Amino acid sequence: MLHKPHLVLVDSAQxxxxxxxxxxxxxxxxxxxxxxRTVAExxxxxxxxxxxxxSRPGNGAPAGTGSGVIISxxxxxxTNSHVVQGAKVARLNxxxxxxxxxxxLGDDPHTDLALLHAGSTGRxxxxxxxxxxxxxxxHLVVAIxxxxxxxSTVTAGVxxxxxxxxxxxxxxxxxDVIQTDAALNPGNSGGPLVSSRGEVVGINTAVIMGAQxxxxxVASNTASFVLTExxxxxxxxxxxxxxxxxxxxxxxxxxxxxAVPNATGAAVTAIEPGSPAAGAGLxxxxxxxxFDDRVVEGADDLIRALNGEQIGRSAxxxxxxxxxxxxxxxxxLERL
Numbered sequence: 454m455l456h457k458p459h460l461v462l463v464d465s466a467q468x469x470x471x472x473x474x475x476x477x478x479x480x481x482x483x484x485x486x487x488x489x490r491t492v493a494e495x496x497x498x499x500x501x502x503x504x505x506x507x508s509r510p511g512n513g514a515p516a517g518t519g520s521g522v523i524i525s526x527x528x529x530x531x532t533n534s535h536v537v538q539g540a541k542v543a544r545l546n547x548x549x550x551x552x553x554x555x556x557x558l559g560d561d562p563h564t565d566l567a568l569l570h571a572g573s574t575g576r577x578x579x580x581x582x583x584x585x586x587x588x589x590x591x592h593l594v595v596a597i598x599x600x601x602x603x604x605s606t607v608t609a610g611v612x613x614x615x616x617x618x619x620x621x622x623x624x625x626x627x628x629d630v631i632q633t634d635a636a637l638n639p640g641n642s643g644g645p646l647v648s649s650r651g652e653v654v655g656i657n658t659a660v661i662m663g664a665q666x667x668x669x670x671v672a673s674n675t676a677s678f679v680l681t682e683x684x685x686x687x688x689x690x691x692x693x694x695x696x697x698x699x700x701x702x703x704x705x706x707x708x709x710x711x712a713v714p715n716a717t718g719a720a721v722t723a724i725e726p727g728s729p730a731a732g733a734g735l736x737x738x739x740x741x742x743x744f745d746d747r748v749v750e751g752a753d754d755l756i757r758a759l760n761g762e763q764i765g766r767s768a769x770x771x772x773x774x775x776x777x778x779x780x781x782x783x784x785x786l787e788r789l
Contacts, residue, residue: 488593491649495595496607499647502580503597504547505604506532506555506569506643508540520598520644521545521569522653523579524680528553528571531656531676532643534560535622537567545571548605559683563625563691565658566676567643568683580645583652585631585672588612596635596657596668598644610635610666618753619659619669626753629675631655634666646670682761690761692785694770695728696721696735700751703740703773711742711778713771718742719755721772733783736774743771759785 502524508517519536523529530545537543537560545553555569571577588594592612600606614632621627633646637660646655655670682689698719708715718740724730741749744758745768763785770781 491593492595492607492609495647495649495651496597498651499580499595499645499653500597500605500607501548501578503599503605503644504530504545504553504571505599506530506536507544507546508537508557509542509544510538510540518599518602519640519642520657522597522643522645522656523571523577524582524653525579526576528555528573528577529680530555530569530571531645531653531680532567532569533656533658534562534565534567536643537569543569545569546604559679559688561679561683561689562623563621563689564627564671564675564679565621566656566671566679568680580647580651580653582673582677583648583650583654585629585654585674588615588631588648588654590614593649594631594633594635594654595647596633596637596641596644596670597647598637598641598657600636600638600640602640606641608636613667617669625756627658627671627675628757629672630658631670631672633668633670635668636666637668690764691788692759692761692763693728693788694733694759694783694785695725695730696741697723698741698752698755700753701740703742704776707740707773707776708742710776711773713742713773713778714748715742715750717750718773719749719752729783729785733770733781735770735772735781738774739779740773741770742773743769745769761787 504521506519506521517536517538521530521532543555545555553571555571558568560567595609617630617632618626619630641657644657645653648654654673657670659669661667701720703715703718721739747758749755764787767784
């Protein structure tokens, strides 16, 4: 019986006799070798900082499991909010076999992030947060986590796109999301997405089921903001004005007569009694088209505008009421 010679991927100087060699130019061999070394070095340096997270909700809900990454030597850990599931404590399993109890310092479902603090008697290995704004499509990224219960799993890919928006389980949009083709599976949630520099540039959060290679991570710059807010206030502070809204089309003649650039806006569908919106005289069917110097083209734009900096500060809502422009002063309150 004849056997077909096997294909091997080799340097031209290393082609074995009798093998049908797929010969690569020396430059390509060096490039692949450099890629492998980079991924292996990331796994070696960042892998020890990635932990398995087991939450204990204590409210009848099933225990959550996922991944997390230690981001400081004194035990601060980032993971996903949906891994924590409202728990106050969690158990962390480190790659070296160390088991630690962790306290949940804060949980922000709107960005699917949670900050934990691990109790440990020693100095912990950690991975530093990088600047996600330095990423470009095509950059190498590595995901580390515990998919399907397989600890310390490493997958590599590229940044597929930047600036995506992903809807959190609360309905609020998470902005500045990183899309990657680094393979993720259940259990990767909360683990780090790492740049070729060995910096954590994202926290893995979601996979589109049924799609091939479409995975998402919350950008590290968003994570930095969230952890700073949690450390300062115990939560992420956000403003609210007390309206329900939906995105609607703005009739062109309304936009022209009111001198606004909007094709769409946020139509008021409900007003909470005693809220800033009620006090400012907003009415159902008003179409909000601006907030201070921001154009509001829909309900999501209005939500983005209501950040913590707006709490207690007078702002101007630009709205259309039956086609007539009104500039309304309003003071947002903190959403508790």
